[in-house]
Amino acid sequence: MIRVLFGCLLLVSVFPLAAQQEPDASIAWYESFFQAGKRRPIEKELEQATAKLRQAQAQNDKPAEAKALKEIGLIHLTRAHTYEVALGLFIRSLAIEDSLDLKREQIFSNLALAEAFEAVENHIKSAERLKRAFAISEEFHDPHYYVLILNKLGRVNASLGETEEAFENYELVLKYEEPLDQPQVEAEALFNLGHLYTQQGKYTEALSHHKRALALRRAIHDRKNEAVSLNDIGELYHLMKNDAKALANHIVALEIRQELKDKQGIAESYNNIGVLYFGKKNYSRAIANLKLALDAGKGLQDQQQMRRSYEYLSYSYKELRDYKNALDSKEQYLVSNDFILNAENERELLEKENRYELGKSEAKIDKLETDRIQREKEIEAQKKFRNVLFVLIALSLVIVVLVTYLYIVKKRSNQVLQEANDKVQLQNVALQDLNATKDKFFSIISHDLRGPLNSLTSFSGLLINHTDSLSKEEIKMLAQDLDKSLKNLFALLENLLEWSRSQTGQIEFRSDKFDLATLLEENKELLKAQANNKKITIENTCHQEQPIYAHRNSVNTVVRNLISNAIKFTPEGGTITLGIKPQQDHVVVSIADNGVGMSKDIVAKLFRIDTKHTTKGTANEKGTGLGLILCKEFIEKNGGRIWVESEEGKGSVFLFTLPVSKN
CATH class of the missing domain: 1.10.287.130 (Signal transduction histidine kinase, dimerisation/phosphotransfer (DHp) domain)
Structure with missing residues (x-):
């Protein structure tokens, strides 16, 4: 199971871990219950949390109700140490979250259950809850969840003697922490790895990890944990038979603890220094430090430190042949030892009672887990049916x-x-x-x-x-x-x-820009001699430039043909008028004469190749028959149209249009 879990971990690692730079606010909320510091009286905290629960129940706000239940349970777990009550509250919270499929909230309910089981030393159940929490967290691909859960799972596996799994847990914490840049989390993982290496007798590796943890704690000014790291490094040097370095580290740890007024830490450091001096057979200095440790221990009624102080005071006095103080210290050692044994017996009895009571609650958890598995099976069956239905519909x-x-x-x-x-x-x-x-x-x-x-x-x-x-x-x-x-x-x-x-x-009827007025003038001059032979006057009324876009040669052919026709059908002394009238997007060109004109029947036959019609000019000039057909062809190819307005005996006006823009 554990191997499969970490196989999944490696697959998850392919996701971009730095995608979420900010941790979930729920993580800070959850961990605040386990942090040391000044807190309000437990009665006040329970009263406030209970008020939240009642308000949520009154408003039928199930998510808020689950969170309030969990908050009350965490207070009972961390402050009152009433584990049975805490466990019952966590189960109720998890049941609501499971029914509403609140995945993120389920992570913290399972973490809380794991803490409760660990408190009564049921490490197997604790590991099960942590693995369940991790399985849910995989849906979110959030490395903040991973480092939180894996740090706790490493600690539980170490307690179970599953050293290899614990190593894997802490190594993965370091891997997932790297893009998050959380030195405190990294320091904790390195510190725990140091302890694991110490248990295996690998003191060099242990020392390396402890020193890295120490450097990180110094960098973030975590003075209390800095002293803890120095103390453990001192103990490690003692195991490595380097008492000089061990003593140096314990002295620095002591100075920090004195600065922080950490009485429990002070008692531990003085005892460690006293033990080192005892090992060096400097019994006087050993006794001096052990007495200081004893005073600090008595102030806290820390029986563990007091017993250690009395034990080494007895050894030191004996070596100095001060048998009276040696005997008194021995007796005090036995008193402390009996007190500790009685306390441990009471604790074991209480833990047995708690385990018994928790055992009853485990049935509820098992039922909850069974219901969850059954519900997941039903959901899976529904998904399969839905998929089949989708396939059929598709x-x-x-x-x-x-x-x-x-x-x-x-x-x-x-x-x-x-x-x-x-x-x-x-x-x-x-x-x-x-x-x-x-x-x-x-x-x-x-x-x-x-x-x-x-x-x-x-x-x-x-x-x-x-x-x-x-x-x-x-x-x-x-x-x-x-x-x-x-x-x-x-x-x-x-x-x-x-x-x-x-x-x-x-x-190729390619449009080019040219001046139409100039073209009319050129054709006027070209045909002037022909007009003069019949004493005909050609007038060009266009005196301003008129740029157009058209195929110049074809337009030139049209103008020449129409003026030639006008000369042909205009009597001697007549007049031909050339004109241009600009419109919105085109110009209208007119070639008017005061010649013989045409009937409506003749006008209808013009521009058509299927009807042959030619008329002799005023001087018996003959037409070619193709001129007007060619004019119509060329004008239409240039995007215009051509027509005639005529009346017998009053002359004719041939008109055609040409575009003024390229489009």
């Missing part, structure tokens, strides 16, 4: 999720399949539209190319066959017509090339 949920998932997957697959079918149908429709567009496109090309080419053929034929019969003016007129046909053919091919590049994705 499996049901998994099945539901799987069915739902399969349904969703099937539905999604059907949806994907439907979308694919719809996409295929749309693609088929698009392909049909593309084929129709291609047919229309080739129809336009064939029609529009045939006209300029026929004209070129006719004009060239006239020039070849009738050069001699044509006048100079007729030749000039034919050359002008030939030039018009060539320009018309060039415009057609240029638009055709641009449209083809757009359709095949060879034009």
Whole structure:
């Protein structure tokens, strides 16, 4: 059992021990009952604790009731030494805590029970309670609990003769104490280890541990325990036959005890010094120190120290041949010895009575333990049932999720399949539209190319066959017509090339920032000569910069086409007006003329490749048929839209929008 306990200890050690820097306040409360010092009369303490108990019972505050019961029990244990009463109170407290599953409180109830059993020298039962306390404390991973319990368990194991287990207890105390930085706890563990090594005759190891304990007690100015360490070091040196060092340590211990007015400690130190002088056959100094020890012992009625003083006084007087004082001392020694024996007999009788009475209470503890084990079994069974139930619920949920998932997957697959079918149908429709567009496109090309080419053929034929019969003016007129046909053919091919590049994705419509007003002005200057031939005025009303984000070349093509169309359909002496109107996130560009205008039917057919419509200009100029289609394509690729407002005989206004920001 003990091996398993310490195996668990080693597993616990992997947790970060310094996680709790501050000890539980309950530890200080519990240990305050075992600390020496001035305290109020026991009647007052019992009265106050009983008042707490009554208040808790009146308020039905079970945790407070358990704590009050424990407090009364600790007063009976440490002050009144009525162990049976204390044990009964601890059992009642533990029963309440067990029923409420108050784990931390159970630790201290078990510690208190262990102290009560140890007080009547039932070390086996004490060890059982301490192990139970430790098992509960493992749930909290708090090293403050570990060092408290293990220090007490080491002491009990030492009393049981379980030296190896006691060593393990104290070594673990040192291990768990290290991150807590509690020198007093470390000093106590080292002091106890020193005693264990002394019992084994390992004086060197014992001396090393006692000196480390002494250094710690000096560092924290624990003067009383410093004197205790010096006294034990002196005794250890005496065992090692080094009486000089033994005497030096006892003298320092005596000085501290005199400073603290510790009469019991003073009696012990004087006796130890007297014994050392007796061993050195310095009987006079031995007697002097033994008498001082006797005076201190008499003041406290400490029969143990008085007996030791009388014993060595008798030996010393005998060696000095002072037989009268030797005999008197011997008689006093026998009196003290009888007193001690009678006291021990009475104590043993009382302890037997206490053990008998406590034996009755042990049945209650055993029943409490049995109930606890049975309750734990029931809880474990409930946990197993709950776990099985959770597994079944989890499996049901998994099945539901799987069915739902399969349904969703099937539905999604059907949806994907439907979308694919719809996409295929749309693609088929698009392909049909593309084929129709291609047919229309080739129809336009064939029609529009045939006209300029026929004209070129006719004009060239006239020039070849009738050069001699044509006048100079007729030749000039034919050359002008030939030039018009060539320009018309060039415009057609240029638009055709641009449209083809757009359709095949060879034009990357990347937006760049540029000034739209400058672009309008450049196209005005470019087409000015063409307009002057028809005495047409081009006015640019934009005199301020207008930055936009668009593909400059495509916008330039649109503006050039629209101005060319306006020149074509504006009579001599007409006016073409270029304008820009800024809006919130775009600009509206307008190219207006006061030309022939268009009917609503003609407007509806513009910008469409599936309807072929061309109109001759005011000077019989022919259209290419692709210009407006190309304009619509380019404007939409730049994120804008294009439309026309027109009325027959009043001219037309072509408008399109372009974004002013990159987004």
